Amino acid sequence: MDERERSEYFLKTLVAVPSVSGDEAAVVAAFDRLLREIGMRTEHRPCEGVPGAVNVEGRLGAARPKLCIAGHIDTVPFDGMTVDPLGEQRGNRYYGRGTSDMKGGIAAALAAVDKLTRRGVALNGELVIIGTAMEETLKCGGYQLAKDHRDADAVVCAEPTDCRVAVAATGSLPVRLDAYGSRGHSSVPGRGGNAILAAQRATEAVVNGLTETIDVPYVGKRDRAVNVGVIRGGIAQPVVPQHCTVWLDVRYFVGENAEKLMGRIRPICQHAVAQMPGVRVEPSLQRLDYEGNPYPQGSFGDFIHVERGMKAFATSPSEPVVQAFRRAVKATGGDDGIDMMRGWGDVEFIATDHGTPAIYFGPGSVAMAHTEDEYIDLDLYHQGVAVYERAIVDFLGTR
Numbered sequence: 272m273d274e275r276e277r278s279e280y281f282l283k284t285l286v287a288v289p290s291v292s293g294d295e296a297a298v299v300a301a302f303d304r305l306l307r308e309i310g311m312r313t314e315h316r317p318c319e320g321v322p323g324a325v326n327v328e329g330r331l332g333a334a335r336p337k338l339c340i341a342g343h344i345d346t347v348p349f350d351g352m353t354v355d356p357l358g359e360q361r362g363n364r365y366y367g368r369g370t371s372d373m374k375g376g377i378a379a380a381l382a383a384v385d386k387l388t389r390r391g392v393a394l395n396g397e398l399v400i401i402g403t404a405m406e407e408t409l410k411c412g413g414y415q416l417a418k419d420h421r422d423a424d425a426v427v428c429a430e431p432t433d434c435r436v437a438v439a440a441t442g443s444l445p446v447r448l449d450a451y452g453s454r455g456h457s458s459v460p461g462r463g464g465n466a467i468l469a470a471q472r473a474t475e476a477v478v479n480g481l482t483e484t485i486d487v488p489y490v491g492k493r494d495r496a497v498n499v500g501v502i503r504g505g506i507a508q509p510v511v512p513q514h515c516t517v518w519l520d521v522r523y524f525v526g527e528n529a530e531k532l533m534g535r536i537r538p539i540c541q542h543a544v545a546q547m548p549g550v551r552v553e554p555s556l557q558r559l560d561y562e563g564n565p566y567p568q569g570s571f572g573d574f575i576h577v578e579r580g581m582k583a584f585a586t587s588p589s590e591p592v593v594q595a596f597r598r599a600v601k602a603t604g605g606d607d608g609i610d611m612m613r614g615w616g617d618v619e620f621i622a623t624d625h626g627t628p629a630i631y632f633g634p635g636s637v638a639m640a641h642t643e644d645e646y647i648d649l650d651l652y653h654q655g656v657a658v659y660e661r662a663i664v665d666f667l668g669t670r
Contacts, residue, residue, distance in 0.1 A: 278382035278656050279365070279649065281305060285344065285374040286358040286367040292345040292407035292561075299327050302344055302402040309385040311400065316419055318411035320571045324404040326412050326419070331384070332397040338592070338666050339399045339420050340659070341413070341617055342377030342429035342633075343406030344369075348561065353643045363649045370647040372640035376429025376633030377402060379652060383659035395668035399423070403617050408560060410575045413617025421625045425592035425666065428618040431635030434605050434654050436596045438630050439490050440612035440619060441522040442583035444532055445558035445576050448473055448540065450504070453549045454513040464549030467504045470515040473552040474499055476543035477519065477536055485524045488585045490611040496522040501559060518559055522614075525585045529556065581615050582623045590628040592666055599661035603654055613637050632658065 272280070284305060290298035299315070306313045311329030318324040327344075346369040349356040354366035369375070380400055387394070399420065403412025420426070430437075450473060453464030478497045487493050497519060504515025523532055533554060540552040557565050558576035566572030575581070586593060588609055601607040612631040622629035634655030639645045 275653065277385070278653060281378040281381040281385070282365060282370070282375055282647070282652060283358055285378050286365070286369055289357065290345050290369070291348050292405050295324075295345050295404060298344045299325060299402070302327050305381055306400065309381060310388040311384070316415060318404055318415040319418070321405065321409055321411040324409070324411050326401055326403050326415055328399055328401040330397065330399050332394050334396050336396040336424040336667060337399065337422065338396065338663065339401060339416070339423045339426040340380045340429060341401040341403055341416055341426060342373050342380070343404070343412060343617060344374065344377065344402040345405055345407050346372070346374070347407050347641050351643050352645075354646070364646040365649055365652070366644060366646040368645055370639070370645050371431045371635030372637070372645070373430050373633060373635060375635045375647040375652055376431060376655065379634050379655035380429055380659050382656045383663060386656070386660050387663065392664065393670050394663070395670045398663060398667060406617055409572050410581070410617070411571060413620045414575065416617060417620035417624050421621065421627065423621070423627055425590065426618045426621050426627055426629045427592065427596070428616045428629065428631045429633040430612060430614070430616040430631045431633045431637045431640060432610060432612060432631050433636050434600065434632070434634050434651055434658060435608065435610040436593060436600060436630060436632055437610045437612040438588060438593055439487055439525065439585035440583060440615055440631065441496070441524060442527070443581040443615050444521040444523055444529055445556055446477070446519040446521050446536060447555045447557040448477070448517045448519070449553045449555070450515045450517075451551050451553070452511065452513050455511040457509045457511055464511060466512045466515040466550060469544045469547055469550035469552055470502065470504060470517050472547065473540040473543045474517045474519065476539050480535070480539045481521060481532075487524050487611060489588055490585070490609055493524065493611060495524070496613075501563060518557065523583055525583045527583065529580050582619055584619055584622040584629065586622065586628050586630055592628050593630055595665040596630060596632055596658065596662045598665060599658040602661055603657045605654060605658070
């Protein structure tokens with residue numbers, strides 16, 4: 272097995288283990304074996320509030336500084352995939368669920384540590400690699416990471432960034448619009464009160480009103496993403512619908528929060544249906560799971576997604592962890608410019624709750640996440656391995 276094959280071994284081993292969010296025992300065991308194989312001491316950390324969910328972590332060293340590299344080892348379901356979800360190679364692409372999001376990223380970190388330990392490199396500080404639980408659903412692994420490692424000097428999340436250093440990430444606002452009308456027979460036109468039409472008009476107004484360009488600290492102008500994810504309404508064609516519900520995902524940036532955005536969404540909805548007789552639209556916050564069911568009030572999922580929320584953050588480019596990764600990217604021939612994570616990831620909790628410097632760096636592409644033919648470019652994967660190898664040594668030092 273040559274060096275390239277050895278590095279790909281970690282990627283292929285993780286992708287070969289099914290790990291749909293919430294059914295993660297097998298991948299926890301596989302990740303534990305890989306950590307021990309590269310010489311790390313392992314520990315399983317239960318996630319408070321979610322029975323059966325655990326983070327699995329490996330450690331090297333026990334001094335300062337302390338660097339954590341985290342990545343979720345669960346995935347979204349396999350439904351609709353047109354490639355082998357457990358891995359297949361076609362040319363320079365490796366396909367499978369989680370290749371980009373984000374087993375590829377955490378595998379690259381494992382491969383980097385493997386190279387360092389086989390070379391006999393003794394790190395000056397402490398390195399912790401954490402496979403987090405249920406990021407795709409309850410987010411409990413990232414929340415637990417923030418509790419367990421609030422003393423870290425920096426945290427890196429291996430989410431897909433195309434091997435660029437991302438110092439910021441969006442928050443996610445789970446918006447629910449309830450449109451109410453008046454039930455009637457469809458053969459009587461002109462009475463108004465059609466909840467589906469009211470929901471359509473209000474939804475379009477929210478999308479248009481919030482689709483805008485924002486100047487984000489450190490990274491410059493970025494466009495807001497607003498996704499209409501689910502719509503439900505009506506009971507039959509001959510019946511004017513009395514109720515319709517639409518769920519949207521609204522991304523937001525540092526300096527914004529749920530209260531401010533809802534303060535904009537409410538009047539947008541009111542104005543959109545002001546000339547429609549017999550209807551009203553009420554915005555609120557609610558998150559659906561991947562089976563289309565809302566997280567119950569008082570549940571851990573509702574706490575994370577609604578009560579606490581999934582927030583935005585940004586880390587200063589002057590932080591040592593940012594500088595270490597930028598130097599490593601440049602040394603390996605990559606683009607060392609500052610970027611922004613398009614989505615959200617586990618390290619938000621520790622960044623916003625404890626002020627820990629946090630960044631994203633991974634070899635996958637977010638454009639491939641959750642797709643039917645998800646893959647990772649193997650050249651980019653190997654670049655990611657090389658960056659992690661250099662950046663770990665740069666940040667922690669050697670003795």
